[in-house]
Amino acid sequence: MYTLGKRLRQDYSHFLSESYIEDEVYVRSSDTVRCKASAQLVLAGLFPPVGHQIWNPDLPWQPIPISYVPRQEDNLLSLEKPCHALGEALKRFLSSDQMTNHTIVHEKLYKYLSLHTGQDINDVFLVHKLYDTLKIEKHHNLELPPWTKHLPWDTMYEIAALKLFIYTIATDTQKFSGGVLLKDIIDKFSDRSINGSSLKLIIYSAHDSTLVPALQSLGFGKIFIPDYGAHLAFELHKINETHEIRVLFAENFNSSLTLLPLSFCPSPCTLSKFEEQLRSREILPTDWDRECLN
Template identity: 35%
Template structure:
């Protein structure tokens, strides 16, 4: 029986990305002087098993639902060691906060992945060894999910939500839903949950995928749909959240903008403090949305530890160039070509090509204008609002009548006192 770690390694090597091959000797890629790193967390248990799942009891798993497993910790430890080797010319062996900054979404598995990764990147040396454990505590920064518009992208954005609904109701997506309605009905019945979209399918697929990795026997009903019928829809689901330019700008634009700022500031020796690496620990959707924003994504589920590298380099002509690489296996990362540029993209051209995807004021751009509110007003909603206003007016009128009556009654009795001889 293969170990879970071995199975994970085999599965992640099967994804082929249609992009440039690994570093070509014909390219003048120069020397890396700065790196933005975005990666997905490591191996985890299912987040939300479907209601009829025979493996839906948390006690059947090595760690609670959605948590990083030992396999996941090991994956990121090895990735951190790979970073150490790749950036050995850039990073001193001893940790200093002036060299690296790490930000994670506020989720246990991404925080733990970042910490495991840093254990591989910065094994303590010299006077930084403080215990036989041989581990160096390094800060990982985060903010609550619902306040995070940079990495988790969960902060509420009205315009994004409205546009996402427009996409979900578009002819393209509706056709996919209509073509797969029979499958949706089958899954709803067998899984015991309402399946109405590709995202719902992806959730079930993801759970089954993990259960196969852990050698769990799947229910008989899954044999006719997993993986062949579910995987294409699950892969496609990763294109929905950043399906068009507006969604991309509002979903991943801030992250792209921050990375571009790092590159430009570094090229001018104006990055303060003068860091060499900026690390972002996040999710498969984060990786997919970011690549979608750069028009570099081919539908697939980014595997555990999938990594995007946006690196600033100085070539032999002393020019600043930018390279984008995608690492989703244990092999070397693949160079990707930003549409409209070369593999070794001049920094100025890179800034120009990405400018339209970066919001100038994210919070302001998230607001809906009156014409957009008006666009959402339908006749039923107008009728409902009218009824509500009528009810409010009637209640206010009754309240005013009651107050007037009360005061008049009080005034008529203000100077009148009943005598003991008055009949009771």
């Protein structure tokens, strides 16, 4: 993630101030240790101290504040704030014929996982959690249990990836997941374009379950599990007195950002059209708390 911060510094050096300026940077993290640590690493690579900010010549680092709220109260970066409407929509989908058939097809795998883990592995959420754990252990060259040698890893991947897409599989759930983040970005861009906000950079440090719903809400239909450090970048450009938005995506912290085509808003996509199109598709919440009660 430190490497990602250095890459962002290189990519946006023409726009960002050389030194960290509080009014120009806002960082919001999910209230988890790994997300806050990731944000700190990105900031360390992005804003090494320069000039009067160098307080220790042996340490090219400076403290930069990170904002967060408890996960049970966070509907922006975490999907753990209670939402009745989202919960009911998920129940309907999980009990649908599609998911019932999915469970039947993978019943043998679920039984195998349950037998060897000692847990009742019977849905995509638990498969995702197990897959994620094994993936991390494998990434760190830890020895996996012998029973994992017989796992159908491709099938495990597909089931685990499906868990990330459940939150946006229907339009009426997108406003409670990916739509919340998109609305926050639009609001901050609007403040910049209308009121001349001094903000130049907003960083959100969150989860694959934050990134995937945002991508889905933008029309990115591929079902996948994001790699470590995968990230979206939203750019606001002022061209001939018109504010345009560009969306870019990088597959991991080592990848370069590439333009993400928006089928609903071909380039040049103005900020107003971007918001208008997302609202017409009912992806942006108007009053999240009230709509969650319905």
